[in-house]
Amino acid sequence: MSKRLLCWMILIVLIFGTINTAAADNLPILKCNEIDRHGRESKVNFSKHKYPVVDVNSTIEIVINTSLVRSLAAKEFKIIPPIDEDELNSIISILKLKTKMLKAFGACNSSFNNCDLILDYYSQNMIQLELLVMKIPRLRQKVNETMELELQGPAELEQIFGIVAREIGRLSKLLDENTEQTKVYFRLGGWLIDGSGNEQHIHIPGFDEYNEGIFYEKPSFILPISKQAHDQYLQASEAAESYNKEGFSFSDDRFKTMLSMIADSLENAWDCLEQQFSKTRSNQLLGQNDSMLITIQRSFRSIHTKIVTLREKISAFIKLVQTFQKNKNSFALSSELINSTRILFSELTSDLKSLENDLTDFNELTKDSSVKEKLNKINFEISDKFSNCTEKISRITSNYLSILSKALDFVYGDNKLAFAKANLEFTSKVKRFLLEDIPGSTRLDLRKIGIRNNSDQIHLRAVVEKEDQISNEKLKSIEIDRRVLLMYQLGFHVGYSVGTVFVNPWDKKGVTLKSEFQMVPSYSIFTRWGTRSASFNRIWKPGLGLNIATPDFDQNSNPELGLGLVITLFCDVVQVGVGKNIRGDNSASYWFFGLQLPLDLIVKPGLLAQ
Amino acid sequence: MKLNHTLIIPTDDKILAQKMFESLIYDEDFLLVIVLGDDDIAQKAVKYADSRARISIAGYERKVVWIRNREILSKEIKALNDGLASLPKDNLERVVAFSVSFSDTVMDVILSSETIDFLRLDLAFNKAGVKK
Numbered sequence: 001m002s003k004r005l006l007c008w009m010i011l012i013v014l015i016f017g018t019i020n021t022a023a024a025d026n027l028p029i030l031k032c033n034e035i036d037r038h039g040r041e042s043k044v045n046f047s048k049h050k051y052p053v054v055d056v057n058s059t060i061e062i063v064i065n066t067s068l069v070r071s072l073a074a075k076e077f078k079i080i081p082p083i084d085e086d087e088l089n090s091i092i093s094i095l096k097l098k099t100k101m102l103k104a105f106g107a108c109n110s111s112f113n114n115c116d117l118i119l120d121y122y123s124q125n126m127i128q129l130e131l132l133v134m135k136i137p138r139l140r141q142k143v144n145e146t147m148e149l150e151l152q153g154p155a156e157l158e159q160i161f162g163i164v165a166r167e168i169g170r171l172s173k174l175l176d177e178n179t180e181q182t183k184v185y186f187r188l189g190g191w192l193i194d195g196s197g198n199e200q201h202i203h204i205p206g207f208d209e210y211n212e213g214i215f216y217e218k219p220s221f222i223l224p225i226s227k228q229a230h231d232q233y234l235q236a237s238e239a240a241e242s243y244n245k246e247g248f249s250f251s252d253d254r255f256k257t258m259l260s261m262i263a264d265s266l267e268n269a270w271d272c273l274e275q276q277f278s279k280t281r282s283n284q285l286l287g288q289n290d291s292m293l294i295t296i297q298r299s300f301r302s303i304h305t306k307i308v309t310l311r312e313k314i315s316a317f318i319k320l321v322q323t324f325q326k327n328k329n330s331f332a333l334s335s336e337l338i339n340s341t342r343i344l345f346s347e348l349t350s351d352l353k354s355l356e357n358d359l360t361d362f363n364e365l366t367k368d369s370s371v372k373e374k375l376n377k378i379n380f381e382i383s384d385k386f387s388n389c390t391e392k393i394s395r396i397t398s399n400y401l402s403i404l405s406k407a408l409d410f411v412y413g414d415n416k417l418a419f420a421k422a423n424l425e426f427t428s429k430v431k432r433f434l435l436e437d438i439p440g441s442t443r444l445d446l447r448k449i450g451i452r453n454n455s456d457q458i459h460l461r462a463v464v465e466k467e468d469q470i471s472n473e474k475l476k477s478i479e480i481d482r483r484v485l486l487m488y489q490l491g492f493h494v495g496y497s498v499g500t501v502f503v504n505p506w507d508k509k510g511v512t513l514k515s516e517f518q519m520v521p522s523y524s525i526f527t528r529w530g531t532r533s534a535s536f537n538r539i540w541k542p543g544l545g546l547n548i549a550t551p552d553f554d555q556n557s558n559p560e561l562g563l564g565l566v567i568t569l570f571c572d573v574v575q576v577g578v579g580k581n582i583r584g585d586n587s588a589s590y591w592f593f594g595l596q597l598p599l600d601l602i603v604k605p606g607l608l609a610q
Numbered sequence: 611m612k613l614n615h616t617l618i619i620p621t622d623d624k625i626l627a628q629k630m631f632e633s634l635i636y637d638e639d640f641l642l643v644i645v646l647g648d649d650d651i652a653q654k655a656v657k658y659a660d661s662r663a664r665i666s667i668a669g670y671e672r673k674v675v676w677i678r679n680r681e682i683l684s685k686e687i688k689a690l691n692d693g694l695a696s697l698p699k700d701n702l703e704r705v706v707a708f709s710v711s712f713s714d715t716v717m718d719v720i721l722s723s724e725t726i727d728f729l730r731l732d733l734a735f736n737k738a739g740v741k742k
Contacts, residue, residue, distance in 0.1 A: 116668075118667070118668035122736075123737070123740045134729060134733075144727045147658075147662075147728035150661065
């Protein structure tokens with residue numbers, strides 16, 4: 001590399017005041033570097049990944065491009081600086097180009113062996129800069145004046161962006177003076193959003209007055225020795241015992257009765273309305289008000305249609321329950337029943353509300369007080385029985401739905417991220433900085449923001465705000481940058497899963513099972529490797545490990561002990577493995593599979609009534 | 611006018627002019643800016659270009675070629691291939707200068723209607739350095 005080039009590099013570094021010649025991303029306001037537990041630093045690459053993955057226990061250094069903040073604030077709030085808007089836009093572009101230029105010179109020093117590439121890279125970047133400078137007449141003039149002086153002075157050559165940097169520095173100072181007078185502020189806020197979309201503010205040192213969260217370092221090794229794991233095992237054990245004896249159970253006479261009672265109430269409503277309608281029609285023959293009759297007819301038809309539809313829905317559901325009663329072992333029917341329950345009750349809520357409104361309206365049209373009273377009573381009965389029903393169904397289905405939601409999270413993960421963009425509001429605890437006082441950087445230790453789980457998100461928002469000088473009320477807030485970081489455990493770590501698996505012994509000798517598969521409770525301890533690919537971590541999440549199960553192949557009510565190897569996929573929803581019964585007399589080998597099941601459903605008959 | 615990085619093509623010897631021109635374009639590895647004409651604008655362009663030719667990047671050097679008489683090499687100039695830019699071959703009179711890359715293609719053309727200054731000539735050199 002030539003001596004001249006080396007001199008230029010030093011000059012540029014000194015003028016720009018930054019030593020970061022490493023490859024920089026193109027996002028101008030917020031830049032993040034990740035520092036792991038061992039102090040190793042790496043750049044968070046927002047240009048490669050929209051939502052880059054960081055380690056859940058790392059520290060994030062947030063660097064703010066303060067000069068660009070000032071320029072953007074001046075532009076956004078149309079602060080009248082001694083330069084016009086086109087010039088300001090060009091200056092902003094030049095500032096954005098700065099890091100690329102530094103990269104170009106850094107490349108000359110190290111990365112590239114091919115001189116052609118170096119020349120090409122330098123040329124491309126310089127062309128951009130020069131075209132921008134040519135748009136700013138006074139800057140162009142300044143550059144030319146300086147170059148003219150070089151002809152008379154010493155041989156040392158000054159680079160264009162050295163001149164540009166000084167001029168921009170001068171203009172930035174002018175902008176600062178203007179922005180201070182118009183009271184424009186900068187704010188930086190941070191949020192933690194969990195897998196369910198719940199938001200909480202997090203403390204970014206130096207930028208707000210929130211308290212730090214609980215210090216929590218997500219352990220790399222989690223073994224199933226906690227009380228929670230033990231309770232889960234007991235629940236799995238009960239579920240397995242129940243299933244093995246009686247299959248899946250979804251029997252609840254009271255539940256069925258409630259639905260029937262709703263259907264009966266609807267029948268009553270129908271009878272009452274039909275009578276009223278007939279009476280009104282016969283009144284019409286005696287010369288009553290025709291327009292009133294038409295209104296009543298219309299209302300009656302609407303209510304009729306709704307009642308018929310509701311009765312059909314409830315009948316279909318009751319039939320499904322009856323079918324299931326005859327095929328209790330059918331997992332497919334169980335799933336269909338749960339799904340139908342969820343759909344029915346989500347629709348019933350709005351259907352019944354609509355019917356209630358119609359009945360109320362119809363009530364207004366009648367003059368017969370006994371009919372009014374009867375309709376009011378029917379309305380009340382329907383809503384009362386329905387709310388009792390929904391409470392039960394909600395309890396039954398919530399566990400299933402939460403497991404289903406977790407399993408389907410990888411499908412809707414991106415939607416959740418998109419949804420999470422909303423509602424990140426600043427509170428008064430987030431500090432406001434005058435533009436010349438913005439701190440250049442801060443460090444956010446993720447272990448100090450509280451309990452975190454894999455796939456939780458960190459959202460950073462940078463805004464500029466303008467204050468009305470008279471009223472001191474905030475007039476306008478403009479977001480100038482937003483970054484999202486996904487947290488996952490990276491590298492090697494160990495986790496566990498407790499639940500039930502279905503085992504199928506290969507060797508049937510000594511095995512007295514009634515069905516091909518036996519459901520047994522099990523512990524699985526997995527090893528995993530977390531990567532920087534969010535989709536890999538979220539969708540596949542493979543694990544390999546050991547499985548401990550307690551089958552009872554000889555059906556003597558003394559569970560045996562099975563040890564095996566297991567592979568897990570899709571966030572532990574699916575497990576497959578092989579094992580050996582090491583305690584039973586037959587020492588049968590087996591294979592097994594496991595699915596995350598709604599254990600609340602696998603209960604003894606009648607327990608749902610509790 | 612002191613010119614340290616400029617080669618002035620002779621106007622009285624066409625064969626020598628051709629040889630020098632072809633050697634610079636096709637045989638030697640320089641980033642070239644070729645200035646045409648002998649008027650005030652051309653003289654200014656040469657001065658600015660010569661000043662910017664002091665820079666070398668990654669070992670590659672710059673050079674200015676001054677063809678004071680456009681006619682003497684107009685055929686050879688028109689024979690150059692287009693790169694990022696193309697010469698107005700039917701009206702070379704409008705061209706003050708143009709830059710040529712290592713691959714012997716025209717990368718930038720400066721017309722007499724433009725503002726001729728240090729920055730403009732430096733831009734021409736930089737365009738010559740783009741790999742195409």
